[in-house]
Amino acid sequence: MAKNLSDVTVKLNVEQPSVPVNMGNLAIFVKGESAKVETFSSYDDVISAHSDNDAINQVASGYFAQGDHGDKLFIITYDKLDSAAETFYSEGWEFATVVGADGSNPDEEIAALSNYINGKDERFAVTAYPATDTTVTKAEEIRSNLGNSRRTIVFANGDTQSQAFYGVGALIGAVANEVVGSVTWKFRKMGGVKPVGLNVTQIEKLHAANILTYVTKAGANQTSEGKTIGGEFIDALHGDDWVKASIETELQKLLSSSKKLTFDATxxxxxxxxxxxxxxxxxxxxxxxxxxxxxxxxxxxxxASREDAAAADISSRHYTGLSFSYTRAGAIHSVTVSGQINL
Structure with a gap:
């Protein structure tokens, strides 16, 4: 399991049904000879280091083209994906995608990343396919291959895989770095992405598989949905991640800044x-x-008070008596209006 140097553990359980680091940073995983991580703050820097991989260039271009993109883009080279993800888990990325070393869209590796992140139950895997008849036809197959993951986003956009890669970067760059909780992932506009040429029936088939796409409504270009492939709303899970990361960060600050945090009521x-x-x-x-x-x-x-704490916890100076719960705010994604005409 990936390790962070922290004295705080936050366990966040979501009742069904009823750090922070920059929460909009994106990591691109690409297969190579040995594991390493590179950090970039501009598209020009990415081009200088990876001019030979169109997929990396497209994702980076889409990401940095958005006005509110995160402050970093990570490129993680891996031999074994799970191992590299573990090694570089604490680097500060919240979203991750995979591209082939030859610029392709490697389905098996995408599934591996999806499974890895779903197992963590935090952060997001994101991938994209061109918005074509073929993608519509295999929409349910895509969802099945990704294990119906509640932590994986699939974005159908563009006419080619190269354009779809641009859309991955654009989606994360445009939305992920907004104040977490202030935006839903539906209705979002991004630069450089064109509305798809699919009909309503085809778009509905994508939505049935929880694949979002890019459309025009009321004259405005926008994302058509805001769900993961598992049917969870992205903003809700992103909010949970923010809460967990913020509590971990602020409690660590308290421990580090206190001369002594006494094991008592104070x-x-x-x-x-x-x-x-x-x-x-x-x-x-x-x-x-x-x-x-x-x-x-x-x-x-x-x-819980000191009197309720286990003797072993007191002797080891480990407090386990705090718990919290909250109700998500949610959002409105559709409206039905009833009216009356008087003659």
Whole structure:
């Protein structure tokens, strides 16, 4: 399992049904002779290092062409994908895609990345296919090959695979780095991506497989949906990631900045305050729904006293008595209006 140098562990469980690092950073995985990671802050830098791989260039071009792109693009070369993903897990990427060393779209490697990230139940795998009749026909096959993963995004766009790769970068660059919780992934506009030439029936087939595409509605170009291949809303999972990463980061800051965090009511209250502050910020960002009666976020933070702690935890200086829960804010993706005409 990938390791981060941290004294804080946050376990986030989602009740069904009913760091932070830059949360919009993208990693491109490409097969090579040995594992390594490279970090880029501009498209020109990518071209200088990887001019021979059209797929990398297209993803990077789409990513850096967007005004709100993340501050970094990672290119991770791997021999074994899972091993490289583990090794470079703490580099600071939230989204990841795979391209072939020859510029192709390697289905088996995409499935491997999808399975890896789905097993982590955090972050996202993202891939794209051209918006063609062939992709529409095999939409359910694509979903099946990716294991119906709740953490994988599939974007059908462009007429060719090269254009589809551009769309991967554009999608992440345009949306992922917005304030997490403030945007849904449906209705989003991106530069350099053209609306698809598919008819309504074909688009509905893509949506049935939870594949999003790029369309024109009311004269505006926009993403047609905002779900992962497993049917989860991307913004909801992204919000969960933000909460987890923020709590980990802020609690680590508390531990590191305190001369001594005492194992008593005073120290526990400080931990409680940190988590409450993060969840309050999540409410302001739009991740957590607001309680209309109190004006506060609909969340709870519960702490156990020292007296309730296990003797082994006290002796090892490990506090396990805090838990929290919250209700996601959600979003409106469609509207039905009932009207009456009086004659």
């Amino acid at each position: 120290g526990i209250a400080q931990i409680d305050a940190v988590v409450t502050n993060v969840l309050s910020q999540a409410t302001r960002n739009g991740i957590i729904i607001e309680n209309t009666e109190t004006g506060m976020g609909k969340f709870t933070v519960t702490t």
